[in-house]
Amino acid sequence: MSGKDNLPSRVVDRRYRDRPGERVGKTLEDNMKTTLTSLAVAGAMLVGGPAAAQDRLLLKTPVDFSTELPSLGSPVPRSAEQFEQLSGGSSRMKIYEPGKLVPPFEILEAVSSGKINSRYLLAGYWVGQIPAAPLFSSVPFGPEAPEYMTWLYYGNGLALYQEMYDQASYDVHVLPCGVIAPETSGWFANEINSPEDLKGLKMRFFGLGGKVMQKLGVVTSLLPGGEIFPALEKGALDATEFSMPAIDARLGFHKLVKYNYFPGWHKQATVSELLINKDVWRAAPDQHKAMIETVCKVLMADSVAEGEAIQFKVMKDNVENNGVIIKQWSPEMLDLFRTTWDEVAAEVVANDAFFAKVWEDMSTFRDGNELWKTNAFLPRQ
Numbered sequence: 058m059s060g061k062d063n064l065p066s067r068v069v070d071r072r073y074r075d076r077p078g079e080r081v082g083k084t085l086e087d088n089m090k091t092t093l094t095s096l097a098v099a100g101a102m103l104v105g106g107p108a109a110a111q112d113r114l115l116l117k118t119p120v121d122f123s124t125e126l127p128s129l130g131s132p133v134p135r136s137a138e139q140f141e142q143l144s145g146g147s148s149r150m151k152i153y154e155p156g157k158l159v160p161p162f163e164i165l166e167a168v169s170s171g172k173i174n175s176r177y178l179l180a181g182y183w184v185g186q187i188p189a190a191p192l193f194s195s196v197p198f199g200p201e202a203p204e205y206m207t208w209l210y211y212g213n214g215l216a217l218y219q220e221m222y223d224q225a226s227y228d229v230h231v232l233p234c235g236v237i238a239p240e241t242s243g244w245f246a247n248e249i250n251s252p253e254d255l256k257g258l259k260m261r262f263f264g265l266g267g268k269v270m271q272k273l274g275v276v277t278s279l280l281p282g283g284e285i286f287p288a289l290e291k292g293a294l295d296a297t298e299f300s301m302p303a304i305d306a307r308l309g310f311h312k313l314v315k316y317n318y319f320p321g322w323h324k325q326a327t328v329s330e331l332l333i334n335k336d337v338w339r340a341a342p343d344q345h346k347a348m349i350e351t352v353c354k355v356l357m358a359d360s361v362a363e364g365e366a367i368q369f370k371v372m373k374d375n376v377e378n379n380g381v382i383i384k385q386w387s388p389e390m391l392d393l394f395r396t397t398w399d400e401v402a403a404e405v406v407a408n409d410a411f412f413a414k415v416w417e418d419m420s421t422f423r424d425g426n427e428l429w430k431t432n433a434f435l436p437r438q
Contacts, residue, residue: 114149116150118152119155125307126304128301128361128363136150137149158173161178161182171334171336175332177234177331180218181193181263194328196325197269197401199419202238212418228335231330232331236328237327240299240300246316247316249318259276259293260278262298282300302375303368305317316382318386
């Protein structure tokens with residue numbers, strides 16, 4: 058990866074950045090910050106106001122995604138600012154860029170043991186330890202962002218989410234704390250017109266969708282975002298998926314692979330989580346807990362709104378200036394992905410009781426919700 062493609066790694070403390078008067082004119086971030094500040098004030102009134110905060114709390118929070126990545130990482134520092142504002146300055150969340158505090162794949166154990174007291178990541182990275190974990194990140198042909206949030210907050214999703222970590226003996230408290238809209242299905246050097254074109258491809262792939270691709274003959278690996286470009290450049294990868302177009306653009310995939318496929322059947326929505334060491338959570342005053350929960354709900358709205366707002370401009374620029382060819386999967390290929398996913402889901406259900414429990418609950422919820430969705434929303438043209 059060239060120097061300009063590398064994203065900066067640093068400890069982020071945004072209290073002393075983006076002060077009024079430093080820039081002229083309103084940007085998307087300015088608008089977001091104004092909205093978040095209004096929500097923060099309302100949240101403070103609901104939980105008793107800053108004066109009610111008696112104890113100080115510092116959450117040292119490593120993240121897996123650079124805060125320079127829009128929608129995926131950028132809302133996190135804004136949320137840290139809101140937490141400090143809600144507490145009247147008595148408490149704060151200090152954000153650490155990837156690799157600065159704990160290696161990404163060691164974070165879960167580090168939070169559970171108390172080595173660090175919080176983290177921000179995707180549950181799906183723990184599939185090796187917890188087979189059900191990807192169900193709380195993204196599901197092939199699964200719920201879009203509104204339905205995901207509905208299941209989490211008003212179905213059994215949130216209770217099952219906590220139960221997953223409890224039964225796996227991790228001493229953490231989990232909160233959904235961000236969600237983004239559909240991602241691209243991947244970046245390829247050549248057109249994919251048939252199942253045979255997938256066989257033998259070396260591709261970076263995340264989560265349960267990776268198991269689908271493996272069944273179709275793809276050799277998959279799960280690399281952190283910053284390692285994908287060099288792997289493509291060196292030929293260690295032939296293709297990759299990572300996130301939405303505006304996020305992928307920051308990582309430069311369009312410079313090496315020109316075919317960008319949609320829809321993102323493997324990630325119609327992706328949920329991020331905030332994990333807090335359980336002893337820290339238990340000891341926190343109720344007001345701090347309410348503030349953290351409020352901030353995470355704000356972050357759910359902020360991340361999906363920002364993600365929806367910025368994709369079309371990047372896609373247009375990719376086509377007009379970067380030589381990217383946007384492709385839609387054929388109905389035959391989408392059917393293949395879906396039937397293969399059904400096979401993968403049945404296999405994991407048969408091998409893991411808790412995955413089966415969560416899958417049944419999510420499926421039952423979505424089946425019930427279908428009556429509402431099919432009657433209330435206009436069909437896509």
